[in-house]
Amino acid sequence: MTFSLFIIYKIVLVVVVFLISLVIAMYSTYAERKVAAFMQDRLGPNRAGPFGILQPVADGVKMFMKEEIIPQVSNKFLFILGPSIAMFTSCITGAVIPWGTSLHLFGHDFSLQVTDINIGILYIMAVTSIGVYGIMIGGWASNNKYSLLGALRASSQMISYEVAMGLAIIALVMHTGTLSLKAIAAQQVGWHWNVFYQPVGFLIFLVCAFAETNRTPFDLPESDSELIGGYHTEYSSMKLGFYLFAEYINMFISSAIMSTLYFGGYNMPLIGRLHLSPNTAAILGVVFLFAKIFFFIFFFMWVRWTVPRFRFDQLMNLGWKILIPLSIFWVAITGFVTLMIHR
Amino acid sequence: MQTLTTRSKVASNKKMTFVEKLYLPAIMGGMALTLKHFFKKKVTIQYPEQKREFAPVFRGQHVLKRDENGAERCTACGLCAVACPAEAITMTAAERKPGEEALYREEKYASVYEINMLRCIFCGLCEEACPKEAIFLTDRMVDTDYVRKNFIYGKDKLVDPLNNPIDVSKRETRETREFKTHPEFTHNKLNTKSLK
Numbered sequence: 049m050t051f052s053l054f055i056i057y058k059i060v061l062v063v064v065v066f067l068i069s070l071v072i073a074m075y076s077t078y079a080e081r082k083v084a085a086f087m088q089d090r091l092g093p094n095r096a097g098p099f100g101i102l103q104p105v106a107d108g109v110k111m112f113m114k115e116e117i118i119p120q121v122s123n124k125f126l127f128i129l130g131p132s133i134a135m136f137t138s139c140i141t142g143a144v145i146p147w148g149t150s151l152h153l154f155g156h157d158f159s160l161q162v163t164d165i166n167i168g169i170l171y172i173m174a175v176t177s178i179g180v181y182g183i184m185i186g187g188w189a190s191n192n193k194y195s196l197l198g199a200l201r202a203s204s205q206m207i208s209y210e211v212a213m214g215l216a217i218i219a220l221v222m223h224t225g226t227l228s229l230k231a232i233a234a235q236q237v238g239w240h241w242n243v244f245y246q247p248v249g250f251l252i253f254l255v256c257a258f259a260e261t262n263r264t265p266f267d268l269p270e271s272d273s274e275l276i277g278g279y280h281t282e283y284s285s286m287k288l289g290f291y292l293f294a295e296y297i298n299m300f301i302s303s304a305i306m307s308t309l310y311f312g313g314y315n316m317p318l319i320g321r322l323h324l325s326p327n328t329a330a331i332l333g334v335v336f337l338f339a340k341i342f343f344f345i346f347f348f349m350w351v352r353w354t355v356p357r358f359r360f361d362q363l364m365n366l367g368w369k370i371l372i373p374l375s376i377f378w379v380a381i382t383g384f385v386t387l388m389i390h391r
Numbered sequence: 392m393q394t395l396t397t398r399s400k401v402a403s404n405k406k407m408t409f410v411e412k413l414y415l416p417a418i419m420g421g422m423a424l425t426l427k428h429f430f431k432k433k434v435t436i437q438y439p440e441q442k443r444e445f446a447p448v449f450r451g452q453h454v455l456k457r458d459e460n461g462a463e464r465c466t467a468c469g470l471c472a473v474a475c476p477a478e479a480i481t482m483t484a485a486e487r488k489p490g491e492e493a494l495y496r497e498e499k500y501a502s503v504y505e506i507n508m509l510r511c512i513f514c515g516l517c518e519e520a521c522p523k524e525a526i527f528l529t530d531r532m533v534d535t536d537y538v539r540k541n542f543i544y545g546k547d548k549l550v551d552p553l554n555n556p557i558d559v560s561k562r563e564t565r566e567t568r569e570f571k572t573h574p575e576f577t578h579n580k581l582n583t584k585s586l587k
Contacts, residue, residue, distance in 0.1 A: 087425045091435045354425045355418060 049156050061162055065142045073296035074104040076345060080296075083349040111289040119282050123189040130186025131283065131290035137179040138297040144168040145304050146230045148314045148334040151327055160334065161230055168229035169217055172305060173210070176260055180206045182294070183262075183269060187279035198278025201360065202269035205259055208367035209266075213256035215375035216249045219382040220309060233313030243310040248378045250310045252371055257306060259367070261298045264352040271357055303344030304337070311340050447561045450513045450528040453506055454557045455550045458496050463550060464525035467501035471517035471526055479510035480517060496523075504549060508533045508542040518562065519570070527559040 049057075078093065078101070085092030093100035118124055148160035165171055180203050187199020223245055224232050236242060243250045259266040270278035277283075280291045307313060314333030324332065358366070410416060436443050445451075458464050467484035485502035487495045494500075517526050536542060551557055 083429070086429045086433070089428055089431055089434050091433050091437070094437075350422060350425065351418075354421045 053156070057158055058162065061158075061160070062143075065147070065162060066139060069139060069142050069297050069300055070293075072300045072341075072345075073293055074108070076296040076299060077107060077292070078104050079345065080349050080352075083346065084353050087350075087353045108289070111286050114285040116285040116287070117282075119191065121191040122282065123191070126185050126189035127282075128287070130182050130184075130189055130279075131287045131294070132182075133185065134179060134182030134294040135290045135297075137175050137182060138294040138301065141172055141175050141298075141301045142304070144171050144229055145301070145308055146233045146313060147337060149234075149326075149330045151330050153327075160330065164228060164230045167227045168232075169221065169227050169309075173214060173217070176298075177206075177210060179294075179298070183279050183291075186283070186291070190279070190282035192282050194275045194277070194281045195279050198269045198275050198281070201275075202262065202279055205262075205266060205268060205363060205367070208364060209256040209259035209371070212252055212367060212371035212375045213260065215372065215379055216246075216252040216256065217309075219249045219375070219379045220246055220253075222379070222382050222386055229308055229313075233308050233315065236312040236315050238315070239317050241310065241312040241315075246310065246378075246382070248374065249382070250306075252375050252378065253306065253310070255366075255371060257302045258348070258351065259363075261302055261348070262295060263299065263348055265355040265358050266363060267352075267357060268360055268363060299345060299348050300341065303341045303348070306344055307337060307340035313337055313340075445530045449530045450515045452508070452529055452531040452533045453511075453517070453544075453549055454527050454529050454559065455504065455525055455546070456527060456559065457551050457553070457556070460493065461553055462492070462494055462496040463500060464496055464523045465501050465504065466497045466499045466523055466525075467504070468499075468522065470520040470522060474516040474520035475511075476514060476516060477510045477512045479507045479512075481505050501546070504546050506544050506549065508544055509539060519567070524563075527562050529557050529559060530561070531557075 081103070082092040082100075093103040096102040096106045118127055143162040144165060146159075146161040146164070150157045150159040152158075183202040184199045187195040187197075187202070190196070220232075220242060221227055223242065224235055226232060226235075232242070258264075262269050268278075269275075270280065272278070275281070280288055283291060314330075314337040316333070316336040319329065319332065319336075455463065455465050467482050469482060469484075472478075472480040472482060481503075482501045482505070483503040484499055487498050487500055513528060515528050518528055533542075
């Protein structure tokens with residue numbers, strides 16, 4: 049593959065992944081409102097276009113038209129930096145996710161992964177940790193009590209749950225023996241999904257993913273009944289839009305990560321028996337991955353409209369006294385079993 | 392003692408079992424419930440296209456009825472304005488000119504008849520007071536508007552359209568008719584005296 053072709057292929061892939069995350073985040077807002085409405089025996093938005101499918105566009109236009117307010121007492125540079133970091137970090141996590149195997153076109157192999165770094169999981173953990181800064185800086189720069197409280201809650205919650213999440217991933221890595229997401233996805237051919245080997249690990253990861261994305265029941269940083277809007281109380285217009293949008297992109301990416309780490313990624317059982325051409329199989333793999341992702345996005349919403357919000361001490365109890373000991377225990381079990389098998 | 396609902400439970404402070412402490416079965420139960428509601432029939436009535444059926448006695452926007460020949464029944468007696476507890480009705484009386492017999496039933500008519508729909512409480516007392524069976528409350532809703540002055544409805548909005556009269560048969564019950572023709576009530580006595 050020539051260098052220029054390589055550059056063009058990577059740019060196209062990056063743009064496609066970026067656009068897909070944006071569109072999915074956009075329609076997640078619509079789906080969220082529909083799911084919420086359906087679970088409450090309502091119809092949800094249905095006026096903008098057929099079934100209300102133009103609702104996200106209307107919301108976006110509204111967000112852009114709103115007055116842009118930067119409070120006098122705020123730190124202007126940090127105030128703008130906050131949502132930018134939140135948006136930036138949620139967008140770049142998509143780079144290491146293997147969206148499919150590879151397409152064979154014009155005599156070249158095009159891998160459907162932007163970059164396969166051998167420490168893919170670590171990269172994701174690192175980037176999501178930076179994501180905390182977006183919320184923290186935004187809440188701090190607003191110079192408002194509610195924003196600061198929201199930011200403090202967000203940072204303490206994310207740091208607490210990152211520990212348990214990291215330990216769950218350590219157990220997974222002990223099982224798979226690699227940190228590369230591509231290798232992990234490739235290992236789970238057929239029914240060898242990691243969730244069957246790591247059920248407790250998956251449960252811990254799932255709970256932590258809810259906490260990391262600030263979704264109900266862990267939406268304390270923006271609990272509107274207590275903190276008005278939490279860290280984004282002072283934000284208006286598209287800067288608020290960026291925060292809300294980043295949350296939905298995070299939801300999409302964490303669904304993708306969960307599908308890749310525990311539910312076989314682009315693999316589908318029994319698909320090998322059909323003897324499809326490699327390209328068709330690759331495209332079907334992408335479809336399967338997105339089906340799994342959409343299921344998890346629905347699952348996020350399903351939980352949000354079922355489970356009420358935790359109290360802050362309950363949240364900390366769950367994180368430090370239950371999830372971390374449980375994940376350490378699970379790491380020990382995994383280590384023991386792995387040792388027994390490989391001896 | 393009889394309980395108010397069948398779903399009430401006596402609260403107890405007993406220690407939770409291990410399975411209960413896990414919370415997961417309870418969360419799954421809750422999620423099953425929300426999923427059940429997800430597929431349920433929705434109760435929403437989509438208002439402008441679908442309208443909820445009103446009760447037969449519903450009292451909405453007023454109409455000034457015409458008689459069988461299409462002449463206005465209202466004689467501007469002012470009884471509705473007197474009866475109105477919200478003082479929403481005002482009118483100006485005028486004398487019928489020769490040649491206007493097809494327009495107004497009697498010698499006197501209302502040249503101006505206004506109801507302030509923001510003041511009106513839709514109690515229906517005007518309807519009860521009317522000796523001429525002229526004013527009725529219908530099953531129509533008063534439309535929304537942006538400015539207050541548009542809520543003062545004049546004769547252009549109140550008088551029954553000539554070509555498609557509004558149906559008020561639901562409110563013209565036998566009891567109201569009996570009440571209106573009953574000789575004991577003062578307005579009926581005045582009515583019969585003036586006609587003589």
